[in-house]
Amino acid sequence: MNPHRVVRVLFLSMGNAARSIMAEYLLRRLGHGCFETFSAGVMPRGMVHPLALKVLRERFRLEPEGARSKSWEELREERFDLVITLCDKAHEAWAVWPGQPRAAYWDEPDPVAFEGSEAARERLFIQVGRELSQRLDLLCALPVEKLLHLPHGDAGAAVPL
Numbered sequence: 001m002n003p004h005r006v007v008r009v010l011f012l013s014m015g016n017a018a019r020s021i022m023a024e025y026l027l028r029r030l031g032h033g034c035f036e037t038f039s040a041g042v043m044p045r046g047m048v049h050p051l052a053l054k055v056l057r058e059r060f061r062l063e064p065e066g067a068r069s070k071s072w073e074e075l076r077e078e079r080f081d082l083v084i085t086l087c088d089k090a091h092e093a094w095a096v097w098p099g100q101p102r103a104a105y106w107d108e109p110d111p112v113a114f115e116g117s118e119a120a121r122e123r124l125f126i127q128v129g130r131e132l133s134q135r136l137d138l139l140c141a142l143p144v145e146k147l148l149h150l151p152h153g154d155a156g157a158a159v160p161l
Helices: 019-030 050-058 088-093 118-141
Strands: 007-013 035-041 082-085 102-105
Touching (some): 007 019, 019 050, 019 118, 050 118
Parallel strands (some): 082 102
16 A cells, blocks of 8 residues: 555444444554544444454454444544445445545444344354455555545445455
8 A cells, every 4th residue: 555645434334333343443453554444323322332342352452442433423524535334224324425435335244233142242243353354454455546546436336345
């Protein structure tokens, strides 16, 4: 990645309690300073799920200091290069973001909504974290020039990344 150009990325989900928080903190580390990362929810839960924090700490050795569930409205004045929606509902709700950033859609299961034993729930959080980490590794491998020349997003359209 070009060390002179920082790419601003927003991860958007419905609740901003797990997937988008994990993606935000994973990309902060994997991107080696080439990305400025944010996360938000269309209808935020108001708290980060404890298993999301546990997985970040124990499996990925990250300290998600300052992680909090917040509304996308809080970030409406921000300009982003890339908005990545992480579920169908967030993708459907996403409207043209100011400045028309590039948009991508990664459908990830919501581990917060999963009903099962505590061990099964934790396994799903770990699985989602691994999938996000793999996608983010691929994103980090893209040259900034190519990433910033993807088609601009519009309501209902996203580029495959």
